[in-house]
């Protein structure tokens with residue numbers, strides 16, 4: 001049921017934000033875990049932030065919850081190389 | 089080769105990762121005295137406000153530690169016997185080492201006024217402190233917060249969100265005058281008042297009053313007495329240098345280390361909040377109390393301990409924090425004022441911020457969205473971005489990469505400058 005709920009409110013944001021992937025800036029991250037705590041599909045965003053790796057995860061809804069809640073501005077949506085290449 | 093790390097904080101964890109990146113089998117031992125092990129210390133603030141659960145503060149699962157393949161010893165190191173290469177623990181067998189990292193962090197500077205040891209006088213260093221605060225914070229009761237910098241505000245916000253009436257005492261005329269300018273202090277103070285914090289300027293607590301060993305109030309220098317149920321303080325921090333000092337290592341405000349994070353004993357390194365690191369670019373040794381600096385120093389120390397000579401290159405110190413709910417980024421050198429509420433450095437603070445070189449100031453925005461730039465001859469030396477953070481990332485890059493800003497300098501300094509637009513345009517042209 002919970003999953004259904006997420007998908008129901010997901011699509012609008014999804015359409016707006018899907019143009020990239022969550023990309024962390026490790027220098028800003030303090031490993032507080034707010035991102036992971038708020039991710040509706042339980043992706044360990046904090047672990048990505050530690051390693052400085054973008055969230056490339058088939059379950060990611062690009063809902064923006066982690067980006068919006070991070071108190072340090074450590075996360076942002078960035079277009080992937082893949083994406084840019086596809087566009088050009 | 090046996091490598092031992094004292095302190096289970098972010099510097100220590102980063103050191104283990106660095107060693108393991110070069111040596112997957114060498115013996116590593118970590119000794120830590122915090123019963124809660126490794127957790128996000130800055131995250132304690134969000135635990136206080138209720139934005140997250142305490143369990144969320146632990147970045148690693150036991151599986152992650154297993155992969156790093158080290159032995160963890162719960163205990164407190166009492167002595168370093170340098171000649172014998174041995175650590176003595178308070179409880180438990182001694183531990184020998186070939187290479188040692190001291191990453192024991194810093195602790196809250198004590199409040200040195202009568203009554204400071206009463207029940208209900210609280211600080212925020214560790215998980216245990218946060219739990220104690222939450223246990224004692226009672227809806228409808230009164231708390232007094234003393235001190236400055238980020239931690240004092242985090243205490244204020246935490247206690248407020250637990251339903252307490254909070255009085256925040258400032259010894260001087262404004263909040264965090266060592267880093268913020270007048271306008272920025274006023275913005276933060278205004279927001280605190282809006283959410284119900286009572287501010288008291290030029291209010292210095294000189295005694296904490298108690299009954300049956302429990303806080304009942306505070307006496308101010310001007311003779312006033314304020315009733316309260318608890319006192320929370322954050323007046324700065326002290327690097328934990330005692331171990332190093334006893335062992336005869338070179339110590340100033342922190343443990344002195346060279347650009348390899350090495351102390352004056354070639355087998356002993358120090359990193360993180362406890363280290364006072366030599367910066368070849370300025371010829372000075374400075375303290376930081378920043379999570380990312382601790383991580384970077386720990387990593388560099390680990391590489392050096394594993395035999396890979398690595399110079400720690402200090403990045404431009406910066407911090408993104410929330411001040412009274414307002415996201416604020418502080419980059420580079422920004423302030424120089426005197427701050428009566430802090431002794432030395434505070435949490436989430438860098439000594440480098442206060443080394444204010446010859447700079448011109450450009451600013452825009454007088455409400456919640458504000459930018460202040462410190463302009464050198466050719467370079468941007470520092471910036472404070474409050475509220476809207478669109479400029480924070482470009483500004484950080486412009487400062488840290490020493491970008492030549494002469495093309496926009498004059499425009500930035502013109503009285504009607506729209507700093508946001510100028511920087512955004514400049515940034516876009518840089519990226520193309």
Ligand SMILES: Cc1cc2nc3c(=O)[nH]c(=O)nc-3n(C[C@H](O)[C@H](O)[C@H](O)COP(=O)(O)OP(=O)(O)OC[C@H]3O[C@@H](n4cnc5c(N)ncnc54)[C@H](O)[C@@H]3O)c2cc1C
Nearest residue numbers: 095097098099121129164165192193360361377378379436
């Ligand atoms: C409330 C709070 C808010 C903060 N906010 C920010 C912020 O906004 N931004 C930011 O960048 N930084 C912030 N910081 C600072 C940041 O947490 C520190 O810079 C960082 O944790 C330093 O890491 P460290 O590994 O050097 O030391 P620590 O994390 O302090 O770890 C040291 C460990 O060593 C242990 N230890 C000490 N002595 C001994 C001994 N003798 N034997 C065994 N173990 C010992 C301690 O118990 C501790 O676990 C904040 C800190 C606090 C507490």
Ligand code: SF4
Nearest residue numbers: 029030032033035070
């Ligand atoms: S919420 Fe932000 S600061 Fe906290 S762990 Fe996630 S990325 Fe890091």
Ligand code: SF4
Nearest residue numbers: 039060061063064066
């Ligand atoms: S964008 Fe949404 S789904 Fe993707 S990692 Fe962030 S919170 Fe999780």
